[in-house]
Amino acid sequence: MFLMDDTIQDASALIIDSNATSRSLMSAQLRDLGVGTVRQTPRVKDARVMLEHQTFDIVLCDYHFGGTDASGQDLLDELRREGLLPYSTVFVMVTSEATYAKVAEAAEAALDAYLIKPYTSANLAERLASARLRKRILKDIFEAIENQDFETAANLCLARFEAKGKYWLYAARIGAELLLRLKRFDDARLLYEAIIAAKTVPWARLGVARAEVASGNLQKARRTLENLIGELPDYADSHDLMGHVQMEQGDLQEALKTYQIATTLTPGCLLRLQRCGALGFYAGQREEALRMLERAMSQGLRSKLFDMLSLVLVGLMRFDQKDFKGFKYAHDALTAAMERAPGSIRLRRFDLVFRGLAFLLERRVGQALVMAREFTAHADEGNFDLEAASLLTALWIRLSSQEVELEEMMPILKTLGMRHCSAKASTEILVAISEAHQGAVDQFRDCHHQIFSVAETAMRHSMRGTAKVAVELLIQQGGLTRNAKLIDMAGLVLKRHADKIEEAAELAVRIEDLHARYVLPMGSDHAKARATGGLALRTHSTPAAA
Numbered sequence: 001m002f003l004m005d006d007t008i009q010d011a012s013a014l015i016i017d018s019n020a021t022s023r024s025l026m027s028a029q030l031r032d033l034g035v036g037t038v039r040q041t042p043r044v045k046d047a048r049v050m051l052e053h054q055t056f057d058i059v060l061c062d063y064h065f066g067g068t069d070a071s072g073q074d075l076l077d078e079l080r081r082e083g084l085l086p087y088s089t090v091f092v093m094v095t096s097e098a099t100y101a102k103v104a105e106a107a108e109a110a111l112d113a114y115l116i117k118p119y120t121s122a123n124l125a126e127r128l129a130s131a132r133l134r135k136r137i138l139k140d141i142f143e144a145i146e147n148q149d150f151e152t153a154a155n156l157c158l159a160r161f162e163a164k165g166k167y168w169l170y171a172a173r174i175g176a177e178l179l180l181r182l183k184r185f186d187d188a189r190l191l192y193e194a195i196i197a198a199k200t201v202p203w204a205r206l207g208v209a210r211a212e213v214a215s216g217n218l219q220k221a222r223r224t225l226e227n228l229i230g231e232l233p234d235y236a237d238s239h240d241l242m243g244h245v246q247m248e249q250g251d252l253q254e255a256l257k258t259y260q261i262a263t264t265l266t267p268g269c270l271l272r273l274q275r276c277g278a279l280g281f282y283a284g285q286r287e288e289a290l291r292m293l294e295r296a297m298s299q300g301l302r303s304k305l306f307d308m309l310s311l312v313l314v315g316l317m318r319f320d321q322k323d324f325k326g327f328k329y330a331h332d333a334l335t336a337a338m339e340r341a342p343g344s345i346r347l348r349r350f351d352l353v354f355r356g357l358a359f360l361l362e363r364r365v366g367q368a369l370v371m372a373r374e375f376t377a378h379a380d381e382g383n384f385d386l387e388a389a390s391l392l393t394a395l396w397i398r399l400s401s402q403e404v405e406l407e408e409m410m411p412i413l414k415t416l417g418m419r420h421c422s423a424k425a426s427t428e429i430l431v432a433i434s435e436a437h438q439g440a441v442d443q444f445r446d447c448h449h450q451i452f453s454v455a456e457t458a459m460r461h462s463m464r465g466t467a468k469v470a471v472e473l474l475i476q477q478g479g480l481t482r483n484a485k486l487i488d489m490a491g492l493v494l495k496r497h498a499d500k501i502e503e504a505a506e507l508a509v510r511i512e513d514l515h516a517r518y519v520l521p522m523g524s525d526h527a528k529a530r531a532t533g534g535l536a537l538r539t540h541s542t543p544a545a546a
Contacts, residue, residue: 016061030060175191276292475514
């Protein structure tokens with residue numbers, strides 16, 4: 001037995017390959033190299049769950065899985081994007097000559113090494129040794145990340161990049177990602193641009209666009225992405241970001257087309273399937289949305305990357321089709337998820353939607369109304385976001401179609417609209433979920449107009465030198481509507497004009513109180529839960545203060 005390094009006997013490895021003979025061969029090769037623990041699986045969806053719940057030092061993954069849409073690259077992209085694969089893990093892609101070009105492209109990004117079939121034990125040993133050496137050299141960076149000391153990790157990456165030390169390009173990519181996480185958007189953009197100047201790589205150009213999006217410059221990001229997509233039309237990540245930009249600009253149909261391209265490029269990607277399916281639901285393409293979301297259910301229901309919102313959307317579509325069996329299957333899957341996470345407020349709200357719809361299917365309208373009112377009672381809570389508002393709207397709209405008078409519905413929808421119709425994107429989501437109920441559609445659009453008018457009035461006061469009036473107006477309306485855009489705007493105007501306002505400290509306390517109560521932190525667990533599935537339904541944009 002050849003020992004690759006002093007720690008290899010303590011290492012654990014996972015082999016992912018649909019061919020039993022290949023798995024057996026790779027297992028024998030790894031054991032010959034001294035790897036202490038070797039596990040294997042033939043399916044991507046099982047590998048995804050294993051990697052989510054256990055850390056492996058080495059992963060050997062085949063690129064192609066016959067008979068399925070899944071690929072090893074899809075798996076790697078998802079795990080890296082969601083931070084479910086530690087930087088310390090060596091991920092080796094095994095590929096044929098036919099797919100070498102795609103794998104080689106990825107090697108400069110998140111991939112540690114690749115092997116072209118057929119290969120020898122010596123080839124495998126060489127690739128693993130090189131990758132493990134890189135992990136050891138960059139160990140201080142990885143340890144800082146594991147300790148969540150992202151500032152130190154970013155500075156270590158920057159120092160290695162500036163000195164052009166060993167593995168500087170790899171360190172630069174990690175550093176740029178960390179700068180985005182730290183909200184140092186300008187620094188991230190400058191680093192990505194420096195990487196491009198040193199060595200043009202697609203992921204660095206995409207990083208520039210990401211930094212532009214994060215800093216609120218959507219038009220500039222769109223131009224950057226249009227150029228990148230024009231030159232590299234098969235780069236799925238750029239389509240992801242372009243779809244996000246189009247969503248933020250309120251163009252659901254264009255965003256859906258863009259996400260469909262990304263899904264076509266990577267048909268086995270669970271995140272993209274859900275994102276595309278969810279947006280297809282809101283854009284009115286229900287048949288295609290149902291196909292994608294149920295495919296996502298079959299591929300990854302047990303995965304951390306599966307967003308339970310997909311179950312609710314499937315439930316709504318199966319309800320509309322009067323498909324009792326399909327509806328029950330989705331509800332049962334949610335019930336199982338609730339048993340695993342009994343304290344989840346989000347899942348309890350999803351269950352209220354299902355229970356309300358189930359009563360409607362049984363023609364028990366009174367009981368369904370009880371569920372809708374119970375769900376409505378949540379609307380005053382600080383974490384009642386756009387996602388929850390859209391699902392509550394969906395339940396009330398379906399109740400209203402049961403030939404019963406619901407005088408309470410429109411005031412409830414107005415309250416939701418005043419809180420969440422703060423941007424074109426969020427307004428279009430609520431309009432779409434209204435299912436062409438003209439009264440609801442008109443009301444949501446009017447709410448958006450009212451919020452815009454308040455913001456515009458406040459900006460005029462600010463520009464005319466009466467910033468205190470602007471801040472007080474935004475605080476008063478922000479508290480009344482619980483609208484995150486108005487609350488954030490109050491903070492920005494106050495920050496810019498604090499030296500001219502005598503009661504600045506008192507106003508700041510009031511704004512902070514509103515912010516803590518009604519503005520959901522983007523880094524919270526509640527927000528992360530939705531980000532996992534792809535389509536983020538908390539879409540309020542912060543305006544620049546005058």
